[in-house]
Amino acid sequence: MHYIRRTIGTVLAIIIISLFIYYNFLRRRWDFIIIHHSATTFGNVSVFYNGHKARGGAWLGNDPMLYHLVIGNGQKAGDGELQAGGRWLKQQLGGGCSSVKKLMQARTIRDFFRSWSDYYNFKGIHICLVGDLNKTAPSSRQIDTLTNVVEALCRKYRIPPWHIMGHQEAQISSTACPGKRFPLVKLKNEIALRLPQPAKLNPTGLFNWKIRLINFCPLLGLFFGEFYYSGLLLIINAGLAYLFIRIALPLARASLPAKLDEEIEKVVAQAFHDKDENKPVDMPGNFEEKDLQC
Ligand SMILES: [Zn+2]
Numbered sequence: 502m503h504y505i506r507r508t509i510g511t512v513l514a515i516i517i518i519s520l521f522i523y524y525n526f527l528r529r530r531w532d533f534i535i536i537h538h539s540a541t542t543f544g545n546v547s548v549f550y551n552g553h554k555a556r557g558g559a560w561l562g563n564d565p566m567l568y569h570l571v572i573g574n575g576q577k578a579g580d581g582e583l584q585a586g587g588r589w590l591k592q593q594l595g596g597g598c599s600s601v602k603k604l605m606q607a608r609t610i611r612d613f614f615r616s617w618s619d620y621y622n623f624k625g626i627h628i629c630l631v632g633d634l635n636k637t638a639p640s641s642r643q644i645d646t647l648t649n650v651v652e653a654l655c656r657k658y659r660i661p662p663w664h665i666m667g668h669q670e671a672q673i674s675s676t677a678c679p680g681k682r683f684p685l686v687k688l689k690n691e692i693a694l695r696l697p698q699p700a701k702l703n704p705t706g707l708f709n710w711k712i713r714l715i716n717f718c719p720l721l722g723l724f725f726g727e728f729y730y731s732g733l734l735l736i737i738n739a740g741l742a743y744l745f746i747r748i749a750l751p752l753a754r755a756s757l758p759a760k761l762d763e764e765i766e767k768v769v770a771q772a773f774h775d776k777d778e779n780k781p782v783d784m785p786g787n788f789e790e791k792d793l794q795c
Pocket of ligand 1: 536538597668678679
């Protein structure tokens with residue numbers, strides 16, 4: 502019996518751990534599109550591959566180039582030419598946003614998520630437009646390619662238009678990326694017009710059915726890949742539980758009548774006393790003669 506129970510427990514544990522690893526680390530649930538500029542006048546996949554490799558982009562066995570896709574500007578790659586990087590081909594997480602930094606600057610929930618920039622690296626498809634878009638606007642061919650690619654990705658992965666972000670929106674530490682001349686608002690509007698309208702306006706994306714389930718039971722978040730959100734909920738719940746046990750319960754106790762404990766003790770004692778009187782305990786050997794006359 503113990504053996505069966507232990508086997509079932511082990512199998513369950515393996516299933517749960519596998520699901521956790523699968524949803525959080527293996528399965529790519531692309532949910533954001535993050536736009537970058539290269540801040541260089543020229544570039545292509547191999548140029549950035551070498552540049553990022555020198556900066557340690559190959560960390561943890563990832564392809565060195567931090568972007569998933571690159572759109573050329575006519576210098577070292579065709580104008581508007583789309584190139585896929587190794588991270589896209591291998592479906593690895595992106596690396597365009599700098600990692601956990603400036604958490605202490607977070608003032609809103611959104612900031613909190615942004616400060617965990619790895620969230621956007623994990624969930625975001627990172628697209629880089631070649632060019633220094635602080636100085637020059639992207640070419641119309643680049644914009645055409647970008648708009649078509651973003652539309653296709655949004656349709657394929659059901660990414661809502663409000664999840665299209667400039668790099669600067671996806672991390673707290675300041676960056677000008679994707680550049681002052683990049684028409685980010687125009688792109689978002691264009692995509693929003695091209696995509697089928699959502700049934701219900703949902704500007705945060707935080708209240709879909711999955712999130713409702715996670716709100717109900719934060720641990721479920723571990724299996725839906727909403728690791729950060731459910732972690733946040735667990736921390737909040739643990740805090741509430743602590744406040745309840747350390748503050749609310751003692752307060753509630755203190756507000757009870759002081760003599761209540763005594764009263765309860767009396768009632769309990771009385772009950773046991775009555776029981777003793779009404780039902781004397783049958784002891785072995787404590788029988789009367791008439792018990793034997795049957
Ligand atoms: Zn960037």
